[in-house]
Amino acid sequence: MRRVYSLYSTSVGKKYTMAVSGAIFVLFVIVHMFGNLKVYLGPEAFNHYAEGLREFGEPFLGYEWFLWVFRAGLVAFLLIHTVAAWQTSRQSWAARGQKYKKQEKLVFHYASRTMRWGGVALLLFVVYHILHLTTGTLHPDFVPGDAYHNFVTGFRSVPVVAAYTLAMIALGLHLYHGIWSAFQTMGLDGPRTKRWRMPMALAVSLIVVLVNLSFPVAVYTGILQ
């Protein structure tokens, strides 16, 4: 307990929790992207995959058990990540009461400056995304159990495609700085790691953004019907 407390009592420790929870989101985003690629195999394959998520672990686990544990875990990590982001941001805002009249941006890359508003955008997007394609609350033609139908009909509107596009840009920037930054925060900077961590962060974020954006584009252009 004391260790957990001391981890959380300094900004260095808070950053660790952000890096670990962030890394879990990164893995989730990658797995989520791979799962969605099944949409290109047609309605049956995709619905089978969606149903598979609900049946995962049966008969050892009950129906949807795995899914709910998984969701609870993600929400818990999101809470940790967001609270730590809020607290460290406040500490930083308070550390420069008097602003500069002129300030050159000396940062490594632009992405690091988007982490805070980009993170808030992602949070809003996650809420919208769940209401759109999980619960169907904000979906014009939601059919429970027919994930393929919901997917394809969900992207037939310009504002929806625009919202997803903006969210993916925010995600790409957050991932690019976040992945690199997590290595630095966790002290992973061996001579070899140091060489590939930034290019790898760029590659992963580009792949995630492009693949995820391909879905609404494929629907909108009629490739997916």
Place this chain on the structure above:
Amino acid sequence: MKLKLHVWRQAGPSERGRFVTYDTDASEHMSFLEMLDVVNEELESNGEEPIVFDSDCREGICGTCGMVINGRPHGPWKRTTVCQLHMREYGDGDEIWVEPWRADGFPVQRDLMVDRSAFDRIVAAGGYISVRTGSAPDANAIAVEQVDAEKSMDAASCIGCGACVAACPNASAMLFTSAKAAHLNLLPQGQPERYGRVLDMILTMEAEQFGTCTNHGACENACPKEIKIDVIAMLNRDYMKALLKAS
């Protein structure tokens, strides 16, 4: 050359400050601080208060000087402190904004002079090793790996100027603190106190109203001694080890 200077003037730590504009005629052979010296002579001869700024060695080794010039700590030149900046950088008619380091951890004392004693407290918390005093030890008694000696020397070149804090969008003191910790943590002599040092220095840094590091990298780009953020990764790693060793 004719210059228009906008200089931050603040009468005391709790007074309100503001920019005051001065027109001056400088020679390209002057250093930036000599240019300010000339402005000050003029101010004094007019019975006005001179602009207060810190400087000592004026050759880039003591870390006393420091101000933000047109948005850049220590001015536009790389690998230099403001005392090493020369007026040949500027041309006739240039406008120059001069501000103090802006960070709550470095309260402004007067004009461009800030109180950097927070750095002294961070160093006092862990920037030492315990050795038996007495006659000088044999020079080669403790073997140090060449790579570690180099890295330690690089970290030790930190002059404590504070430009890293000034440049950081979060006003974080991680580069300085990490450099001071790494300098000792990389050497055999620094091992006995290593993890206690890490905890004590980080806790002291936290208490000094600096912000939190988000790996922007601005500190590395502003540092006149080119300290790399590798030292920050090392401190992060050592902090984890320290927590595992403690309790």
